[in-house]
Amino acid sequence: MQVFKTFDIIGPRMIGPSSSHTAGAARLAHLAWHIAGEDVKKARLTLYGSFAETGAGHGTDKALLAGVLGIEPEDTRLRFALLLAKEAGVEYEFLFEADAPGPYACMARIHIEGHTGQITDVLGASIGGGNIRITNINGLEVEYTGEYPTVLVQHLDMRGAISAVTGVLFAAGINVAGMRVFRQAKGQIACMMIETDTAVSDALCKQVRTCSDAVLDVRTIDKH
Amino acid sequence: MSYVFNTGEALLALCENEQLPLHEVMLRRELELTDSSRAALREEMHKNLTVMRASIEEGLQAEYRSVSGLSGGDAQKLFSRASGTFMGADAARAVAAAMAVVEVNASMGKIVAAPTAGASGILPGTLLGLAEVRGWKDGSLIDALFAAAAVGVIIAANATLAGSEGGCQAETGSAAAMTAAALAHLSGAKPAVCLNAAAIALQNVLGLVCDPVAGLVECPCIKRNALGAANAMLSADLALSGVGSIIPFDETVDALRTVGRLLPSDLRETARGGLAATKTAKEITKRLGLSAQAE
Numbered sequence: 001m002q003v004f005k006t007f008d009i010i011g012p013r014m015i016g017p018s019s020s021h022t023a024g025a026a027r028l029a030h031l032a033w034h035i036a037g038e039d040v041k042k043a044r045l046t047l048y049g050s051f052a053e054t055g056a057g058h059g060t061d062k063a064l065l066a067g068v069l070g071i072e073p074e075d076t077r078l079r080f081a082l083l084l085a086k087e088a089g090v091e092y093e094f095l096f097e098a099d100a101p102g103p104y105a106c107m108a109r110i111h112i113e114g115h116t117g118q119i120t121d122v123l124g125a126s127i128g129g130g131n132i133r134i135t136n137i138n139g140l141e142v143e144y145t146g147e148y149p150t151v152l153v154q155h156l157d158m159r160g161a162i163s164a165v166t167g168v169l170f171a172a173g174i175n176v177a178g179m180r181v182f183r184q185a186k187g188q189i190a191c192m193m194i195e196t197d198t199a200v201s202d203a204l205c206k207q208v209r210t211c212s213d214a215v216l217d218v219r220t221i222d223k224h
Numbered sequence: 225m226s227y228v229f230n231t232g233e234a235l236l237a238l239c240e241n242e243q244l245p246l247h248e249v250m251l252r253r254e255l256e257l258t259d260s261s262r263a264a265l266r267e268e269m270h271k272n273l274t275v276m277r278a279s280i281e282e283g284l285q286a287e288y289r290s291v292s293g294l295s296g297g298d299a300q301k302l303f304s305r306a307s308g309t310f311m312g313a314d315a316a317r318a319v320a321a322a323m324a325v326v327e328v329n330a331s332m333g334k335i336v337a338a339p340t341a342g343a344s345g346i347l348p349g350t351l352l353g354l355a356e357v358r359g360w361k362d363g364s365l366i367d368a369l370f371a372a373a374a375v376g377v378i379i380a381a382n383a384t385l386a387g388s389e390g391g392c393q394a395e396t397g398s399a400a401a402m403t404a405a406a407l408a409h410l411s412g413a414k415p416a417v418c419l420n421a422a423a424i425a426l427q428n429v430l431g432l433v434c435d436p437v438a439g440l441v442e443c444p445c446i447k448r449n450a451l452g453a454a455n456a457m458l459s460a461d462l463a464l465s466g467v468g469s470i471i472p473f474d475e476t477v478d479a480l481r482t483v484g485r486l487l488p489s490d491l492r493e494t495a496r497g498g499l500a501a502t503k504t505a506k507e508i509t510k511r512l513g514l515s516a517q518a519e
């Protein structure tokens with residue numbers, strides 16, 4: 001028998017109407033914004049499956065847009081996302097696709113062009129109760145839920161790359177809570193996803209960026 | 225000695241043996257299951273209470289329509305003629321407050337799921353709607369919310385709280401049961417009477433289907449929250465008058481589970497049956513450009 005606790009029953013505090021279609025969508029896009037790591041110039045938001053079917057009535061579109069504007073998932077300004085995007089001069093478009101590109105009912109692809117021109121492409125799912133799972137970042141298959149502060153390192157799949165990066169973190173006294181490496185194929189681009197107990201500073205992030213020639217890009221995501 | 229209960233019987237035994245009120249046993253259960261302190265737990269519940277209060281105030285101003293445009297402003301309508309209602313002004317205001325929260329939810333406002341977003345109006349609406357006339361202070365309201373959660377954890381463990389699994393009986397029915405127990409608790413009733421109130425509330429809506437029009441948490445959900453608040457007050461009044469539930473609380477929860485399992489999936493939040501399958505619902509769905517189904 002599953003044991004439930006008080007705040008499983010009374011809570012969470014959330015923006016309605018739906019924990020999966022609104023709160024989860026807001027969280028997903030907000031994580032994508034964190035991964036992009038800069039202000040957004042353009043956003044292309046694709047709603048799949050149940051998001052495409054009933055998303056409009058649940059404000060899924062607004063929740064996604066609010067997320068890429070950097071608005072927190074619990075912020076009551078979510079409902080004004082279209083207006084806020086216009087004010088911020090952010091171009092956006094919504095696409096609707098019946099078939100989800102993964103085994104989830106509610107999925108979205110968040111394609112962001114940052115103000116430096118950098119592209120970030122995140123695919124993820126809302127899996128119920130406001131919980132989410134990111135399944136693809138910039139073409140790399142991943143599995144990420146955003147529960148810990150995380151360092152995302154894109155790197156060439158070369159010997160020594162991983163130990164160089166973890167060495168820098170170790171020297172800085174950062175404890176690694178979990179780590180996974182995803183790669184497309186041997187010797188090609190890969191991605192390290194390092195979950196840490198404490199957040200990684202910008203300075204340390206730069207150190208990771210320069211610690212090895214194999215490292216192509218480093219992004220950090222705060223805990224959610 | 226452990227305070228972790230998952231049935232009404234175990235909860236009542238703990239209250240009896242230790243001579244503790246319902247909410248105190250629930251607090252001790254929580255202390256045992258988490259690393260939180262008593263003060264932190266009460267503070268967290270206080271945060272919930274604050275958002276609950278704000279959602280009622282916002283909803284009664286009726287400023288927003290729902291995202292779909294299907295609903296909004298109904299809570300305000302009932303509130304305005306509360307003193308002329310058959311159920312009486314206090315009860316009508318509590319029912320209106322319950323509706324207000326769900327209207328806020330439908331307009332992308334901030335609410336506290338209690339136990340779900342769809343049924344989020346019943347507990348805060350009833351408790352806060354009556355708090356002023358009854359003189360309930362925040363401290364007792366927080367106690368009552370822990371008492372409500374005690375009922376909720378038992379239903380969650382032995383049946384379900386999700387409309388998609390057990391129909392609306394599981395969602396607004398459970399919220400009404402939690403609220404009925406909280407009302408009895410606030411009235412100084414013994415734990416057994418609180419569980420009687422909860423059992424009666426569940427029994428009153430056993431079999432209620434989940435059939436949201438266009439898959440949106442608006443129609444019939446806002447009115448089901450109105451019903452839930454009325455059901456909670458009625459059930460608490462019956463229990464407080466000494467009316468027994470005949471079928472005990474735990475067995476009622478078992479019945480909720482089995483009835484939920486017997487409900488076809490068309491009547492469990494898929495928007496394929498009940499009101500959602502009517503001619504008008506289909507027209508609304510078409511007009512909104514939606515094709516059904518949601519969480």
Ligand code: SF4
Pocket residue numbers: 342343386387388391392393395396433434435436440441442443444445446448493
């Ligand atoms: S009808 Fe379904 S969605 Fe609406 S309140 Fe009831 S259980 Fe929730």
